[in-house]
Amino acid sequence: MTSQLAVSTGQHTDAGPKPVNQDFHGLVIPADHQLGTKGIAVAIADGISSSNVSHIASESAVAGFLNDYYATPDSWSVKQSAQRVLRATNAWLHAQTRQSRYRYDQDRGYVCTLSVLVLKSATAHLFHVGDARIYRLQGGSLERLTTDHRVWLSQEDSCLNRAMGLSQQVDIDYLAVPVWPGDTFLLATDGVYEHLTERDMAGIIRAAGDDPDAAARELVKRALAAGSDDNLSVQLVHVNSVAAGKSSDEVARDVQQLPFARELAPGQVLDGYRIVRPIHASSRSQVYLAIDDASHQQVALKVPAMELRENPSGLEQFATEQWVAQRIDSPHVVKAFAPERPRSCLYLATEYVQGISLRQWLLDHPAPALETVRQLVEQIARGLRAFHRLEMVHQDLKPENILINGEGTVVLIDFGATRIAGLQELHDHDEPTWPRGAALYSPPEAFLGETTGWQADQFSLGVIAYQMLTGQLPYGTRIPGIRNHRQLRQLRYHPARLHREDLPAWIDHALARALHPEPHKRYPALSEFLFDLRQPNPQWQQHHQKPLMERHPVAFWQGMSALLLLALLASFAWRP
Template identity: 35%
Template sequence: MAEQALSLSYGQAFVAPERRRHRSSMSVLVTEGEMLQSKGVSALISDSIWRNAIAKQAGDLSVRGFLADYYSTPAHWDVKTSATRVLRALNSWSYSQSSYIEGGSYVSSMSLMVLRGRDAHLFHMGDTLVFRLRGAEFEQLTRDHVTDLGGYRYPSRALGLDGNLDIDYAQLPLKQGDLFLFTTRAVRGTLMPSDFVQLIRADVSNLDAACERLAEAAQARAGERGYGAEQFCFQLVRIDRLPELDSATVDVHLGSLPVPSELAVGERLDGLEVLDVLSRNAQSRVYRVRDERSRSEMLLRAPSPELSSRNAYLEHFLLQQWVAERVSSPFVAKLVELPRPRRHLYYLMVDVRGESLSDWLRRHPQASLAQRLDIARQLAKAVQALHRRDVLHQQIHPDTVLIDPHGQVVLSDFSACFRRDGESGKARELAREVGLGVHSAPEYALGDEVGRRSDQYALASTVYWLLTGDVPYDRSPGELRSHTGLEQMTYRSARSRNPAVSAALDDALRRALDPQRALRFRRLSEFLVALRDPRQRGGDERVATGTPAGLWQGIAGLLLLLLVLSWLLK
C-alpha cells in the first residue's frame, strides 16, 4: 500500500488600482518525494510600502529568493534552521543593496509557512497577516510590527530594514481541514472576522473563487469608506490530508533512516545488487551496485554499521550527500537519484571507473609538465567549486583524487567536507578524525582556525608532489606540536627537483605553502593563474612582450648603421 503523504489545496486572488504600483507577491510551492519529506511545502506572502520606487521588485525578490535558497539547504537541516539561515542571508543582501537605490529599497514585510509532516512552521517579519480558520474559529497567527512616522505607518522588523533581522517563529500542529489565509495590511479596516469566515465558507471546494470573493468584498468595503486606491492580495491554503502517525511509516527526516548492515557481493538493498565491495573503513562503506530495473551501475556510499548510533557522524554523512547534490562542476562527482524512495541511509554516485592520482603517476612517470599542470588546474577548479558553495574539502591528497579514462580529474571523496559557516573547531576535529597526512595544513595539527586557505595548502602540496614526486618540507605538518615548529619549516624549491618548473610557478607554490595561513593567497583564483601552462601565458618575459627578440636586435642594428652614415656624410 502506498504511503500517505501530506496533501493540500490552495487558491489566490490579487486586485489593484491601475494607478498604483504592484507591491505584493505571493506563492505556494508544492514539492514531491524526498523533497516533500525533508523540506515540505512553502506558502509565502510579501508586501512592500507603496512609497517605494522598487516596491514590486522588493516583494518579488523576497519570495523568489527564499524559495530558491531554502530548497538548496542541506537535507539534514531542520525547517527552522534552514529557513532562518536563508532569511538572514536574504536580509543581509537586501539591506546592503538598498543603500545604492535612490527613492527605493528592498524592504518588505513577509510571512511564510513551511508545512512539513504534521506540523506548520510559521516565520513572520513586518505587518503581513496570516490567519487560521479551524472549524468556526478564526484566529490571527501573526503580530503587526509597525512604526508611526510623520503620520504614516511603516512596517518595522521587516526584511531588509536593518542589518539584524528579528524573526517571529512558531511551530503549529496541523489538523485535516485547517485553512490558512495569507493577506496584506491593506485589508485592515475593510473585512471583519465574520466576513472572512462567511466568504470562505460560501464554497470551500473552490479556493480561487473564495479568494476572489474576499478581494471583491474588501475592494467594495474600501470604496465605501473612501480609500479604494488600495491593492488587495489573498492566498488560501487548505490541509486536505496529513501523513499517518504509524510507527511503520518511513520517517520523513532522512537522518532517521536505518543505516544499512554489512553487505556482501550478490546481496540486495532497495532494489540495488552489490557487485563489488570497494572500501571498508571506520567511517563508511563504498560498494559498486547495479539497479535491478535500469541495469545501470553506480557507487553506493553508506555509514559504517558500527557507527549507526553516532548522530553527530550521521549528520555529517548527510552533509556529504548535500555536497554531491549541490556542487555543480565537471570535476566533482555527480549524485544519482533513484526514481523510488530510499528505505536506508546512503547515497548513490556516478561510477567514475578511474584510478587515484597516485596510481596514475606510477603508470605515467614520464608525463610531461603540460600534462601535470593540466591535472593541477582541474583539481584547483574542483576545489573552487566546493568553495563557491562554502564547503571545505579538508582531505585533498593524491589518494582522494581520481583520474577517469579520459584524463579528467574527479573529486569524489567528501568524508571530511564541512560547511564553512559552521564552527571551525568542529571542522578541524572532523579532519583529525578522518586522518591528517603530509599534505594537511599545519593549522590542523596546531589547533588553529581552519578555512579556505587550509584547502589551498593541501592543494598546493598535492600539486608540488605531482610536479616533483616529493613533499615541500622535510617535516610533516601533521607532526607539529607547537607554533615554534612553523619557523623551522623551510621550503624546498620545486625547481631544484624538477628544472622544468618555472621560477614564477615555484614562487606561487612557495606562497600557497606558507606555514602561516595568513600569508597564503587570499583567493584560490590567484593560485590558479600561476598554474597556467607557460606556453599559454607566453612563456618567459621575452615572449610575453609579443615581439621577437631578433626583431629588436635588427632595429637596433639599423639605427646604429644610420648613425654611422650620418657621421660619415657630415
C-alpha cells in the same frame, strides 16, 4: 521539541485615505523539504508618495524576492541567497527607472522600501532597506529590530536615504536572532507605527490571543482612528515551534533513519543492485562495485561501516554525502545514481569511475612533467569550484579521494566531510574543533579549532600539487601538531626546488602563497593560483629580476668595456 518549524500568521493592508495602496506584502510557507533548507519567508514593501509607479516597485520587490529566493540552491546560506536576490531586484528596479521617462528624477521612479524576515530552523534572518519596520514581541514587550533609513530635514519633512531602486547598488542591513516558541514578529509600514506606540501595538497583539489575523486588522483600524493619512500594512508571524537542532532528516531525505546494510557478498542483490566485488574498505565505509539490474549500469555502492552505528556525527556525515552528490553537476565530481525506488537500508549509490586514484598515480609517476601536473591541478580546481559555487567546502581533498579515469579526466569523490553553509544553519551544535579531513592535507587553521572556508581547499590543493612535483610534503609532518598561533608562525615552507632543481624558480612563489599558514594570505581565487602556475607572477618578477650579465651578456661586457675605456682616457687626461 518538534523537528519542524511551525507558525501562525496574520496580515492586513488598507489604502487609508489615499486613492492607491502603494504597500505590498507577501508570505511563503513551503510544504516540502524547503521548509528545512530555505525556511519561511515574509516580505513587506512601501512605495514612496512622490512616485506614480512606486506601487509597481513594491509588488515587484516582494513578488520577485519570494519567487527567486526559493529558486536559489538549497546549499546556499540564507544570507547569501537573500542578499543576492535583493541586489538583483534592486538593480532591476533601478534599470526600470533609467529606461523610463523618470530617468532624471529618481524620486518619481521605481523606488520602494523592503523589509524581509526569513525564519529557518531556530533562527530569524532579517534583511532591511528603508523605513518599514520589523519588531519582535517576546516576554510581553515589543522590541524594534530594524533601523529606519530616513533623514529628517525638519520636524515635518524627511526623505529616505536608502531604498530599493534608488541607486544601482544597495546596502542591505542584516541581522540574525535566535527564535523561541512563543515569539511573535511584527512587520509594519510607517502608516501604522507612526500613529501607535510600541506599548499599544504589544497590547493589541496580546489581546488578540491566538488570532493573528484579528490582531493585524485591529492594528490597522486603531492607526486609522489615530489619524493615519498613509497606506497601512501589517504582517504578524507567531512561532508555535522551532526545528530541533539535530534535525537533518529533511535535508538528507531521511536516509539516516534507515537500518544498516547487512554484510554484502558478490552475487547478492540489494534493492536492485547486484554486487560484483568489493572496491575499498575503511573504518568509515565499504565500497562495492555493483550492477543496476534495471539499467545494467555499473555503480559504486557505499555502505557505512558498523563502527558508525554508535556514532551519530559519522552517520550524519554519511547522510550528507548523498545530499551533496545530488546537487553538484560537474564532470569533475562524481554523480549520484538515484533511481526512483525505495531503499531498504542505508547506502549511497554513485556512478562508477573506472580508473585509478591519484595515490596510485603518484606511485606510477614519481617525477611527472610540470605540464602534466598543471593539467591535473586545473581539473581538480574545476571540481572544487563546483563545490564553492554552492557555498560548500570539500574539506577532505587527498590523493585517495581523487580518481583519474581512462581518458585522463579527474573526478572528486567522498563528500562525507563537506561543510555546507546552508545546512549549518539547521544545527545549533558547534562545529567540531578537529579537522574532518586527512590530517596531512588539512590546513593549519583546522587544528586551531577555527571554522574553515574555501581557502582550506586551496591549501589542500597546494599540498597535492607540491606532492605531485616533489613526492614530499611542503611542511613535512609538522602541521598536525599545530595547537597555537605561535607554532603557526614558526611554520616554514620548504621550497620545491630543493627536491627538484629542474622546476622554474617562480613555481615556488605560487605554491608558497597557496600554502600560506594564514588563510587570508592565500590567493583570493583559485583561478589566480592556476594562472601563477603557468607564468611568473609580476610581483615575483619585480623581486627576482636577473642581473644584466645573465639577461644580456654581450651588452653587459660591451658596457663594461666602454666604462673601462672612459676610465682609461680620464686617467690620461689628468696626468701632469
